[in-house]
Each structure stands twice: as structure tokens, then as C-alpha cells.
Amino acid sequence: MRNWLVLLCPCVLGAALHLWHLWLRSPPAPHNTEPSAADQSALFPQGKFRHYDVVVGVLSARNNHELRNVIRNTWLKDLLQHPTLSQRVLVKFIIGARGCDVPVEDREDPYSCRLLNITSPVLNQEIEAFSFPEDASSSRLSEDRVVSVSFRVLYPIVITSVGVFYDASDIGFQRNITVKLYQTEQEEALFVARFSPPSCGTQVNKLWYKPVEQFILPESFEGTIVWESQDLHGLVSRNLHRVTVNDGGGVLRVLTAGEGALPHEFMEGVEGVAGGFIYTVQEGDALLRSLYSRPQRLVDHIRDLQVEDALLQKESSIYDDIVFVDVVDTYRNVPAKLLNFYRWTVESTSFSLLLKTDDDCYIDLEAVFNRIAQKNLDGPNFWWGNFRLNWAVDRTGKWQELEYPSPAYPAFACGSGYVISKDIVDWLAGNSGRLKTYQGEDVSMGIWMAAIGPKRHQDSLWLCEKTCETGMLSSPQYSPEELSKLWGLKELCGDPCQCEAKAR
Numbered sequence: 001m002r003n004w005l006v007l008l009c010p011c012v013l014g015a016a017l018h019l020w021h022l023w024l025r026s027p028p029a030p031h032n033t034e035p036s037a038a039d040q041s042a043l044f045p046q047g048k049f050r051h052y053d054v055v056v057g058v059l060s061a062r063n064n065h066e067l068r069n070v071i072r073n074t075w076l077k078d079l080l081q082h083p084t085l086s087q088r089v090l091v092k093f094i095i096g097a098r099g100c101d102v103p104v105e106d107r108e109d110p111y112s113c114r115l116l117n118i119t120s121p122v123l124n125q126e127i128e129a130f131s132f133p134e135d136a137s138s139s140r141l142s143e144d145r146v147v148s149v150s151f152r153v154l155y156p157i158v159i160t161s162v163g164v165f166y167d168a169s170d171i172g173f174q175r176n177i178t179v180k181l182y183q184t185e186q187e188e189a190l191f192v193a194r195f196s197p198p199s200c201g202t203q204v205n206k207l208w209y210k211p212v213e214q215f216i217l218p219e220s221f222e223g224t225i226v227w228e229s230q231d232l233h234g235l236v237s238r239n240l241h242r243v244t245v246n247d248g249g250g251v252l253r254v255l256t257a258g259e260g261a262l263p264h265e266f267m268e269g270v271e272g273v274a275g276g277f278i279y280t281v282q283e284g285d286a287l288l289r290s291l292y293s294r295p296q297r298l299v300d301h302i303r304d305l306q307v308e309d310a311l312l313q314k315e316s317s318i319y320d321d322i323v324f325v326d327v328v329d330t331y332r333n334v335p336a337k338l339l340n341f342y343r344w345t346v347e348s349t350s351f352s353l354l355l356k357t358d359d360d361c362y363i364d365l366e367a368v369f370n371r372i373a374q375k376n377l378d379g380p381n382f383w384w385g386n387f388r389l390n391w392a393v394d395r396t397g398k399w400q401e402l403e404y405p406s407p408a409y410p411a412f413a414c415g416s417g418y419v420i421s422k423d424i425v426d427w428l429a430g431n432s433g434r435l436k437t438y439q440g441e442d443v444s445m446g447i448w449m450a451a452i453g454p455k456r457h458q459d460s461l462w463l464c465e466k467t468c469e470t471g472m473l474s475s476p477q478y479s480p481e482e483l484s485k486l487w488g489l490k491e492l493c494g495d496p497c498q499c500e501a502k503a504r
Contacts, residue, residue, distance in 0.1 A: 049350040053088040060093045060359040067359040070480040074487035096329025103301040111331040121249035123284035130276045131244040145229040146269025153221040155251040156282040163207040164275035165236035173200035176230035184222040227274035235274040335437035335444040343429040357417045362475045382421040383454040385413025386462035401439045412446025414464035417474030468497040
């Protein structure tokens with residue numbers, strides 16, 4: 001009873017605070033970083049925008065104030081002081097108009113804005129993962145000898161037993177079946193349980209259970225339970241849509257491809273259940289404390305968002321170099337940020353080429369322009385970058401991609417920097433409402449570009465990894481201090497890499 005009271009109060013309070021937040025806080029309107037339509041008409045009587053040779057879009061997270069300021073004090077400052085390039089290039093930081101209103105501690109993962117919706121967790125007892133209707137027709141002896149179910153752990157659990165379907169009646173257990181647990185993308189099973197006539201485990205209703213080696217499966221663990229017949233008969237199985245998942249109050253989620261959808265690449269056999277498993281929730285006291293403190297975290301987080309909104313509006317008004325795009329600013333939404341920016345460029349300015357980079361990248365714009373002139377890098381349907389080929393699709397972690405069915409991505413340019421022609425930007429902007437976004441903006445670009453087959457110009461001086469090479473056009477993953485040092489060495493010696501070598 002005490003646990004129910006502990007949970008009920010914060011849940012009610014949390015709901016009230018969330019409704020109050022929605023009423024109180026409206027998302028900041030995207031700041032007008034370009035003149036209004038009326039102002040544009042006054043500035044350009046012919047109705048034309050000012051033309052730039054290159055528009056530079058710098059993807060930036062809302063809280064990366066320091067990185068943006070370093071850019072403003074290094075390569076962007078150098079650009080604005082350049083006698084000719086300052087009139088040929090427009091630079092804009094791309095920022096989501098809204099921050100995620102779920103505190104990081106209460107999200108399913110740090111890359112999205114999805115609430116970790118755990119309510120009334122089942123603690124201090126074993127939980128059968130599946131409940132089955134009494135209708136015997138829902139279980140069937142199939143021709144499938146391999147059946148599997150995939151799941152994701154949202155709070156740490158331990159699987160204690162696994163089971164198989166078998167109605168032994170009076171003749172006893174007469175099957176040979178193995179049950180294995182795999183971590184997604186791993187070939188070796190974490191545990192194996194073998195059911196056979198001399199070793200069939202314990203019967204509970206119409207399932208036979210055997211204990212397994214116990215591992216704590218951490219938050220974000222993704223795995224697959226696989227039932228495999230070792231004799232000539234198929235398995236007794238059930239369709240996932242005809243069972244009830246006991247998620248322990250929200251600590252477990254079963255992953256399904258959905259009816260008519262392509263199965264996930266890591267799916268073994270057919271999707272379904274040929275038995276079940278029993279698990280317990282770990283660290284229950286810590287979970288209760290986290291749920292109890294959730295309402296106060298929400299209050300603090302909303303206050304921090306309001307402060308962040310004010311700082312961003314002030315930053316935008318001072319520097320006039322930010323485009324706020326209409327998305328929630330999270331890692332998973334970066335491809336949507338990019339599409340929205342492409343649409344903004346088409347609607348708000350005139351240009352010939354677009355350069356995309358990130359706020360943690362070293363960029364040498366003068367070298368970019370010199371290379372364009374030397375190699376005549378222009379023309380329609382043009383994509384200039386350093387391309388990754390046959391890059392494997394990750395099924396877990398930060399770069400998890402479950403909706404692109406192939407094992408490898410189409411060719412895509414590294415995100416530290418690439419250049420595309422205006423007609424490609426026009427196509428992306430015009431189709432932005434229909435293009436599917438994938439886990440990263442770089443691989444999303446590769447998938448989108450596969451539809452139109454641009455002329456790719458390979459150039460290894462757009463570096464994909466954090467390293468320094470003479471003549472490099474870009475290099476990624478630097479801290480603000482490292483970016484400042486690189487640019488200081490470039491100003492001192494004309495080459496940040498050679499100068500760095502002399503300094504050593």
C-alpha cells in the first residue's frame with residue numbers, strides 16, 4: 001500500500017505540472033534572422049534576394065553557446081573581415097526552435113525526447129513476460145522450427161527462467177527444444193536452456209520452465225529470445241498480437257515489425273512466442289526514489305528551458321546568425337533540422353552552393369573557395385565531400401537504425417563538411433515533407449541522394465575523423481579550446497598542422 005501511495009502522489013502532481021507547463025510555456029517563435037517580406041521588397045525592388053556564392057549551414061545544439069562563440073571568433077570572424085569572401089558567403093547556425101520538455105533523467109534514451117513512462121513498477125517478485133488467453137485455438141503446432149521475439153529493456157531486469165509450450169498430457173515431455181538469449185547484433189548467446197524428455201524443467205500451466213544463468217540486463221539493452229526445435233517437428237507458437245505482454249509497469253518493451261512489414265535483419269525465424277520467460281526488476285528502491293522526485297525535476301527543467309530560450313533569443317538578436325527551425329532539438333531530430341534549413345534557404349535567400357558542417361568542426365573557407373576555383377567544382381546535381389562506402393547499418397546504440405532494412409547504407413558524405421549544388425537543395429526542400437528521416441543526417445543524405453544520383457566528387461581533405469592534415473578543408477569533433485588552438489596556429493603559421501609539429 002505504501003508503494004502505491006508513493007507512486008500515486010508524484011504521478012498526479014507530475015501530470016498537473018505538465019499541464020501547467022503546456023499552458024505557461026509556448027515554444028519560442030523562430031527568430032527572424034532575415035528581413036521580412038516587406039523589408040525584402042524595400043531592399044530589393046525587383047523582388048530578388050541578395051545572392052551569395054555559398055550558404056554555410058552549421059548544425060548546432062541549443063546549449064552549444066561556447067562552440068558557436070569560438071566559431072564567431074575564429075573562421076567566421078576571419079570570413080567577415082575578408083575583403084571579398086565576406087560578400088560572397090552567408091553563414092547561419094541551425095538550431096531547433098524548441099528544447100525537449102522531458103528531463104534527461106526521465107527519457108528513454110539521451111538521443112530522443114521520449115518519456116520513460118514507468119508507472120506502478122512490479123517490484124520484489126517474479127513476472128511472467130506473457131499472459132495467454134484460455135482459448136486453446138490461439139496456440140498452434142506450426143511448421144516453424146525457429147520462432148523469436150525481440151525486446152528492449154527500459155530499466156534493469158534479470159531473466160530468471162525461460163519456458164516452452166507443450167501439453168504433455170499423460171505421456172510426459174517428448175520434445176527437444178533449445179531456448180537462447182542473444183544481445184542484438186551479437187552472434188554468441190548469453191545463455192542457452194535445453195529442454196528434452198529427461199530434462200524438461202518444471203511445468204506451470206501449459207509451459208515448461210527451466211532456470212538460466214542470471215545476468216543483469218541494463219537499461220537500453222536490446223535482445224532476442226529464440227526458440228528452436230531440435231527434432232523434426234515444428235514448434236507450438238502464438239502470434240505476438242494474441243498474447244498480453246506483462247511489462248512490469250513499463251520496464252520492458254516487446255519490439256514487433258508489425259503486420260505486413262519487413263522483419264528486422266536480426267530476427268531469427270518467424271516473429272512470435274513459442275513459450276515465455278520470467279524476470280525480476282532490479283534496483284527497485286532507486287526506481288521508486290526516481291519516480292518520487294520526477295515532478296520536481298520537471299519544474300527545474302522547465303525553468304532551465306525558459307532561461308535557455310531567453311539566452312538564445314538574446315544571442316540571435318546580437319549576432320543575427322541563427323536560423324531557428326521548427327523541430328524539438330534532439331539528436332534524433334538532426335535530419336529534420338537539416339531539411340527545415342534547406343527549405344529556409346530556398347525561401348529566404350539566393351545562392352549557388354550550400355556547405356553543411358557542424359559546430360564542433362574546424363573549417364577553412366578560404367581553402368574551400370580555392371579548391372572550387374582550381375577544380376571547377378560547380379554545376380548542377382553536384383555533391384562534393386568525403387564519401388563512406390558500404391557503411392554497415394548499426395542496430396543498437398546511438399546510431400541505431402531499425403527502419404532501413406539493408407545491411408549497409410548507400411554512399412554518404414561525412415558530416416564534418418560537404419557541398420551541394422542549389423538544384424539539389426531545391427529538390428530536398430521541395431520534398432522535405434515526404435522524405436523519411438533516419439538516425440543520422442549524414443546517412444539520411446546518402447539515402448535521399450540515392451534517389452537522384454548526383455555527381456559525387458570524392459575529396460579526402462574533408463576529414464571524417466578528428467585528425468590534422470595539411471590542406472584539410474574540415475576536421476570534426478573538437479572542443480572549443482581545441483578549435484581556438486587550431487585557428488591560432490593557422491593564423492600564426494598558415495597551417496595548423498605543420499605549426500603544431502614545429503611547436504612540439
